[in-house]
Amino acid sequence: MISTSTTLAPPLSPPSSDSDSDSSSHRHHHSDLSSTIFKSYLELSGDHHNQKHDLIKIQAFLTSSRSGALSCLICLERIRPSDPTWSCSSRCFAVFHLHCIQSWGVQSSNLAAVRAITRAATPNDSSLLWHCPKCRIEYSKSQIPKTYYCFCGKLPDPPHDPWVLPHSCGEICGRPLMYNCGHNCLLLCHPGPCPSCPKLVKSKCFCGAVEDVKRCGFKNFSCNGVCKKMLDCNTHRCNEICHEDDCPPCKAKGMFKCQCGKVEMKRECFDRVFRCENPCEKLLGCGRHKCEKGCHEGDCGDCPLQGKRTCPCGKKVYEGIACDVVVSVCGATCGKMLSCGFHRCPERCHRGPCIETCRVVITKSCRCGSYKKQVPCHQDMTCERKCQKLRDCGKHACKRRCCDGDCPPCSEMCDRKLRCRNHKCPAPCHRSDIVLSVFLSSNSPSLNGR
Template identity: 45%
Template sequence: MEAAWRHGGRGRGRGRTGPSPAANGPGGRGRARGGGGALGSGSVPGANELASQKKFDEIKRANQAAAKKLVEDQFSSSSEDDDDDDVEGKHGKILAKTFTTYTNQTDGDLRELERTRQYLNEAFQSGAMTCLICIASVKRNQAVWSCSGCFCIFHVPCIQKWAKDSLFLVSSPLTDDDFGKKEYPWPCPKCRFEYKRSDIPTRYYCYCAKVEDPPLDPWLVPHSCGQVCERDFRPPCGHKCLILCHPGPCPPCPKMVLTTCYCQKAKPVPRRCSTKEWSCQLPCGRKLPCGQHSCEKSCHPGVCEPCPRVSKQSCVCGRRVAERLCASPLWQCDQVCRKTLPCGYHACEQVCHAGPCGECPRSGKRFCPCGKSKFSLPCTEDVPTCGDSCDKVLECGIHRCSQRCHRGPCEICRQEVEKQCRCGKHSKQMPCHRPYLCESKCAKIRDCQKHQCKRKCCPGNCPPCDQVCARTLGCRNHKCPSVCHRGSCYPCPETVDVKCSCGKTVVKVPCGRERTTKPPRCKELCRQPPTCHHPSREKHSCHFGPCPPCRQPCKKSLEKCRHLCPAACHDEALVKQSGQHQPAGPWEQSSEPAFIQTALPCPPCQVPIPTQCLGKHEVSYDSCQPLMRIRTIHN
């Protein structure tokens, strides 16, 4: 009707609702212009409503498609498994390409490459390579630096800030006289390997340090240039690494060289350079240091061990004989020599010794106790005192002994002097031998820039702070156990296990990353017991949360016909409630709440059973449930 009004709006506007010939003709123009204008203006709101409805339908379809895609991404595990297989295959190709040069020049034994292969595997795993300074993942497109001691990888800006902070903390207690005389090192955050100030990284290089700013290539090891490593092996053997640019330590040298055994008795044989030292297992036969026996051990490296045999040996003075190890023939007993000296009056007071006893220590010219006079007396007489003042420097190091020449040690210094305390704030008249410490406590801040010294009578050389830092580390789980210090604390050295739901698959991450690390994908089967009447669940991988509903056939025996139920298991079924939730507006997507309902009844039996008519003329196949109903009626 609205369309008819729009098409015929130029007539009189009364009577018939449809278009009339008079309205379309020349006679229908005069008197209905006002009404025609009013009806003509009503066509604009109708067009706006159609455009709005069309735009709303487009937005609704887009939102429904996005929600459907989100649900598929969350609950479809088969596609993720396929992607993981593709990624693993890609990583396997890159590893095989990296080890190509190494395997071509060896006999194919790859057991020695396991350590380096482990570093390469961690380079591909997301979250395995973590910067211990900022505790963040190391990505492919970020500039990194590798420690030459522990091969740990850090971000270049992080290690630069770490090195500068370490140098500042070391050089802060230096004085102006010490500045510039010694170059202090900075340590690696993990292994504490020390580097010079000039070793602070300023540019981003690949692992073998050949290419600056290596380009990002998805078919190469991250942060690698793809060229042959050519770094010297450790320990140095004269050869260079043959695999492609890689993280971690270089594998053992694979070169083949001719080498003989440790004892040099066997003929040279070809062996790997990394394991060129070998034993022929024959007796060594080299003379031992004792000079009496030969080495009975099998061919071994280095110097032969001391002789393990026991023999009777005399002491140095020859008075006693005892059984001792052949490796230590020289030994001393605990007896004093007591041999008569050449003077004929005194005996040797040395403990068991070799050779002559020497001259009498009291023979010849001897000094008095103060050392000013010299006397020539026989060894039987004691040296007298000279009578002069002792004049030896006392323990204070300032005054001298005022007593006459005497035997034995000098007395303590008892002179009264004005002594200044150690910090220099007070002075007092007191004996020279007594130290003077005032009660003033030092108010200076220690090198930690947090705590006061508070030491009594401190001269200014305040000791380092001895309190525990106890600041919360970046992991937010542990506190710093180091002594109170300036600057940032060392990273937490602990590691945390991130496990799957069953606990069989474990990934070790630095402490603090367990909150953001995604649990590892477990390939073990789920071991949760079934909650329905079936003895076991359908096989599916380990997962978090509740298990999916059972999809096995019910196979319960029906009560009336004793047939087995062919429907899917309905002990726990997901049931949707329709009409319970009203959307607030057209922008809200309609969703039906669902809940799990237990012990649903089995559906009616649909097994076809042959049935004859009452006159037994025809046979028809009806379902079991209607047949049971018919039999009930006839009975």
């Protein structure tokens, strides 16, 4: 394997100077250095659009960090080089003030807890989620950041150095590269995503016909020849251009028989196994009865009436009876479980299904438990008592007849005046927002000193 690596270091920020001309020349010098390095790195990527897009994104992050143009999307203030920060490393890589994202995460988690309580659910850490303010990807409450780390996550509380990129440790990034190639990022600690792996490796095309030296991040390639892989039918080969993923289903057409062999029709090769609408009707092993299954492949099996047989209720066993002889009833009580799941069939041993309706008289309680009565087992029991329990709004009673305690949400209109004092709330009746504000104030931890 050829393993050529390229290390790209983010351009350093020059120290502050009292001379505007010196500072300007430094910025011009480092801007030229940045452009030269990225130009050489882009040449390595060839015509790969994704890698060029990643590099341009990294260059934009570096330029913004070096010039101090980064802004927090929560407070909309400029992020200074000495400010503790947090970046979304899952998708958008946006940078925020650490105390801003902590406050954002705590308030979002508390709101999720309030919503869970109003739904009578028990909140837990997995359900208390907060989202990145930019890309909206989900984080759990336990993932609210508590410590200021550098971009690569190795150094807590990175010191501010005018010669090192702000919020960076200045060491090799070392994060795993995209596409799980097994190599790590060779850039110095940097904001934004890591680029695709630039190492050279030997790789085969998708169909395996051509071997070539490719960049590791883009080692999977098409030779633009015919695939010629054997398809699932094990008869025909793929005629598509060398491609990624599995080959498409075989579309070759031919005459194929159904599973029982009665019907023959023209079908596509991938759909050659099918069942017709005719019953099988092949003779079973006994030679007297026919198979009652639908169209199927393979042996029909032995006659189910051969060997030991029982009466319809299953209490008496008969041996040595021919499969074409009807077994008589035993005369005992059936005793099979009825559909209610509590009582058994009281009739004599009989052929066919048991009675569907259980008529055993039992004492039942209504749903709310305030009334009892003797009724047949299959009959539901309700009373006329109206539930007086308050609904979730805390104002109106349920009023549902024979309520089992699970009262539905209030269907009345809120109709309270909004804070503008000019309009009324059009939402369904709900608890006052005072409850919500009290809950948040009692559950929000202090963020001072973070």
